[in-house]
Amino acid sequence: xxxxxxxxxxxxxxxxxxxxxxxxxLRRYFDVSAPWLNRVIARQPRQILKAVDGIDFEIARGETFxxxxxxxxxxxxxxxxxxxxxxxxxxxxxxxxRNIAGLTRRQMAPMxxxxxMIFQDPYASLNPRWRVRDIIAEPIRAFELxxxxxxxxxxxxxxxxxxxxxxxxxxxxxxxxxxxxxQRISIARALASEPEFLVCDEPTSALDVSVQAQILNxxxxxxxxxxxxxLFISHNLAVVYHISDRVGVMYxxxxxxxxxxxxxxxxxxxxxxxxxxxxIPDLDMTGRERMPVAGEVPNPITPPPGCSFHPRCxxxxxxxxxxxxxxxxxxxxxxxxxxxxxxxxxxSGPILAPPPKPDGVASVHG
Amino acid sequence: MTMASPLLQVRNLxxxxxxxxxxxxxxxxxxxxxxxxxxxxxxxxxxAGKSLTGAAIIGLLEPPGRVASGEIILEGRRIDxxxxxxxxxxxxxxxxxxFQDPLTSLNPLYSVGRQLTETILTHTDMTPxxxxxRAIELLTEVGIPAPERRVDQYPHQFSGGMRQRxxxxxxxxxxxxxxxxxxxxxxxxxxxxxxxxxxxxxxxREHGTAIMLVTHDMGVIAETADRVAVMYAGRIAExxxxxxxxxxxxxxxxxxxMGSIPAMGHDAERLEQxxxxxxxxTDIPVGCAFNRRCLHVHDxxxxxxxxxxxxxxxxxxxxxxxxxxxxxxxxxxxxxASKDAGAVEQxxx
Numbered sequence: 001x002x003x004x005x006x007x008x009x010x011x012x013x014x015x016x017x018x019x020x021x022x023x024x025x026l027r028r029y030f031d032v033s034a035p036w037l038n039r040v041i042a043r044q045p046r047q048i049l050k051a052v053d054g055i056d057f058e059i060a061r062g063e064t065f066x067x068x069x070x071x072x073x074x075x076x077x078x079x080x081x082x083x084x085x086x087x088x089x090x091x092x093x094x095x096x097x098r099n100i101a102g103l104t105r106r107q108m109a110p111m112x113x114x115x116x117m118i119f120q121d122p123y124a125s126l127n128p129r130w131r132v133r134d135i136i137a138e139p140i141r142a143f144e145l146x147x148x149x150x151x152x153x154x155x156x157x158x159x160x161x162x163x164x165x166x167x168x169x170x171x172x173x174x175x176x177x178x179x180x181x182x183q184r185i186s187i188a189r190a191l192a193s194e195p196e197f198l199v200c201d202e203p204t205s206a207l208d209v210s211v212q213a214q215i216l217n218x219x220x221x222x223x224x225x226x227x228x229x230x231l232f233i234s235h236n237l238a239v240v241y242h243i244s245d246r247v248g249v250m251y252x253x254x255x256x257x258x259x260x261x262x263x264x265x266x267x268x269x270x271x272x273x274x275x276x277x278x279x280i281p282d283l284d285m286t287g288r289e290r291m292p293v294a295g296e297v298p299n300p301i302t303p304p305p306g307c308s309f310h311p312r313c314x315x316x317x318x319x320x321x322x323x324x325x326x327x328x329x330x331x332x333x334x335x336x337x338x339x340x341x342x343x344x345x346x347x348s349g350p351i352l353a354p355p356p357k358p359d360g361v362a363s364v365h366g
Numbered sequence: 367m368t369m370a371s372p373l374l375q376v377r378n379l380x381x382x383x384x385x386x387x388x389x390x391x392x393x394x395x396x397x398x399x400x401x402x403x404x405x406x407x408x409x410x411x412x413x414a415g416k417s418l419t420g421a422a423i424i425g426l427l428e429p430p431g432r433v434a435s436g437e438i439i440l441e442g443r444r445i446d447x448x449x450x451x452x453x454x455x456x457x458x459x460x461x462x463x464x465f466q467d468p469l470t471s472l473n474p475l476y477s478v479g480r481q482l483t484e485t486i487l488t489h490t491d492m493t494p495x496x497x498x499x500r501a502i503e504l505l506t507e508v509g510i511p512a513p514e515r516r517v518d519q520y521p522h523q524f525s526g527g528m529r530q531r532x533x534x535x536x537x538x539x540x541x542x543x544x545x546x547x548x549x550x551x552x553x554x555x556x557x558x559x560x561x562x563x564x565x566x567x568x569x570x571r572e573h574g575t576a577i578m579l580v581t582h583d584m585g586v587i588a589e590t591a592d593r594v595a596v597m598y599a600g601r602i603a604e605x606x607x608x609x610x611x612x613x614x615x616x617x618x619x620x621x622x623x624m625g626s627i628p629a630m631g632h633d634a635e636r637l638e639q640x641x642x643x644x645x646x647x648t649d650i651p652v653g654c655a656f657n658r659r660c661l662h663v664h665d666x667x668x669x670x671x672x673x674x675x676x677x678x679x680x681x682x683x684x685x686x687x688x689x690x691x692x693x694x695x696x697x698x699x700x701x702x703a704s705k706d707a708g709a710v711e712q713x714x715x
Contacts, residue, residue, distance in 0.1 A: 070555040178643050179412075208411035208582065208644075213626030213637035220636065235556065242628035242637065265630050279560040281585025283612065283629055296525055296558060 066244030407591030606680025
């Protein structure tokens with residue numbers, strides 16, 4: 001398999017043109033304080049949850065950018081910020097040169113056609129009382145893309161065929177479909193407004209593996225045929241690796257590493273990325289003992305000072321405990337936010353060593 | 367597994383749900399053994415009947431579901447015919463249970479320590495003081511920091527991973543011979559998942575406890591199980607040593623399932639996909655349940671339901687492996703694998 005690994009998209013960077021979407025210093029804070037009176041009585045300060053805390057990335061036209069991280073790291077908030085379901089606290093989101101952060105509803109409306117979203121739960125994201133044809137026709141009507149009932153019906157039929165369903169399925173209600181078929185309906189609805197950019201928030205997490213394979217294949221086919229750009233969010237690293245050209249790893253509201261997917265998975269740099277990679281169960285059955293990493297994600301309301309990963313990091317030193325690391329470019333087209341990588345104290349090598357012997361890393365994989 | 371007498375024997379288990387329009391067979395003629403200290407993985411997609419098989423064994427089938435026929439034998443004693451009260455005594459003492467969502471399997475109104483001591487006191491004749499000491503010991507064993515303090519806390523004060531550790535402590539507190547773990551890591555984050563799997567493996571090895579691990583996650587199975595049963599539409603499609611099933615799948619369904627899992631470092635442009643979806647319980651085809659989606663079907667698959675045929679160390683419910691076939695074993699294995707080779711070639715073009 002290593003031969004095939006080398007041949008996959010040797011020029012990931014060169015294959016795509018200019019940035020279609022650019023996110024700059026994006027922040028979103030949520031006020032999760034108790035009500036004012038309770039706060040005064042208990043003498044508590046306000047509590048602010050920094051769900052997204054200053055992230056930057058770019059997505060080129062036709063590219064798939066994957067975003068991974070554990071629950072609570074802020075990846076879904078990023079998705080919601082981009083499609084405008086939340087307004088950002090700070091920072092900008094630029095779509096083809098136009099800042100769409102903080103636009104009013106009216107100003108955002110024409111942008112919405114170009115940006116669509118696919119949600120995780122195909123049971124909750126389709127109106128159970130609407131027929132499928134009406135669900136798919138809604139964006140067509142809302143954006144007045146096609147006029148006349150006959151033309152809309154034809155277009156809906158086309159979209160259903162496109163996602164591998166039968167045009168006659170339009171007459172049915174969502175409950176008559178399985179999870180995978182519902183997700184196909186969600187995709188057809190998202191495509192109805194002829195978008196260029198799709199934000200996919202865990203689109204296959206609620207599906208069985210064989211159905212997941214069907215949906216991932218469909219998404220890849222659609223991307224090729226329609227030239228779509230994807231922001232693909234998942235907690236499943238193998239899925240993200242399969243579908244993405246570049247991947248960003250999030251931890252507690254920050255991007256700790258962004259790299260072409262091949263680079264990220266062969267030579268992960270950030271200790272957190274390595275830890276995540278090490279937690280993937282080994283289907284090749286090489287008999288490798290996984291290293292369960294100690295500790296859990298800290299409470300995001302009171303994140304640790306300095307680098308937020310330092311309490312779990314085997315390479316942390318005093319600088320990591322005080323100073324927040326900046327995202328710096330490293331070899332291989334990646335950017336990594338880690339003092340250890342910057343100073344060269346974190347040995348490179350794909351497997352994270354047990355904390356007591358950090359110098360054993362290099363010998364594991366050369 | 368050539369053990370003298372297996373710990374658990376399941377023989378021709380059938381679980382039915384009576385409905386107004388006739389009864390639905392959710393688990394259909396399932397047989398397997400679990401040896402002492404063995405980890406048997408049960409995988410399948412949703413609706414395959416894997417959780418119901420587990421629920422039937424621990425005697426917690428939700429009515430109107432019921433064991434319609436077959437036998438469940440634990441340490442030589444038939445347990446599927448026991449009364450609710452008799453079963454209650456077995457549950458906890460001989461069979462422990464771990465469920466997917468740790469929050470719903472703990473009582474939010476009782477402290478963790480009270481739940482542990484209650485279970486210990488029910489099944490043993492320890493004094494309350496000793497039981498409490500044992501509870502603290504158990505919390506230490508499952509890796510909960512500061513157990514003396516944590517023992518008096520309530521479930522909501524624990525994080526998801528910590529709660530699942532408490533549930534494991536609860537399942538293991540009176541040293542059961544068998545633990546039925548139904549999707550024990552599905553609700554957890556990946557980094558916590560690895561911790562829980564490692565813990566479960568370690569404890570069961572130390573205590574010599576057998577595990578029936580029900581999950582949809584092949585990765586978890588590959589890490590943990592000794593043998594695997596792959597379920598499809600209420601039946602076992604293939605059962606055998608974990609390495610055989612994963613690396614050398616013999617049933618066309620298992621083969622397709624393995625190919626559809628995206629893996630790191632495998633650069634297929636497209637994933638292998640099994641056409642269609644699993645039939646609904648009302649619509650299971652005659653003959654082999656997989657016949658509509660299988661690339662290797664022949665007439666017989668539409669007429670006769672395949673037996674669990676012995677193939678090397680596994681048992682496979684597929685007519686390709688019938689000794690009456692003109693096909694040799696190697697030819698049959700190649701036939702199943704050939705589709706994969708073709709798909710990989712296509713994908714790489």
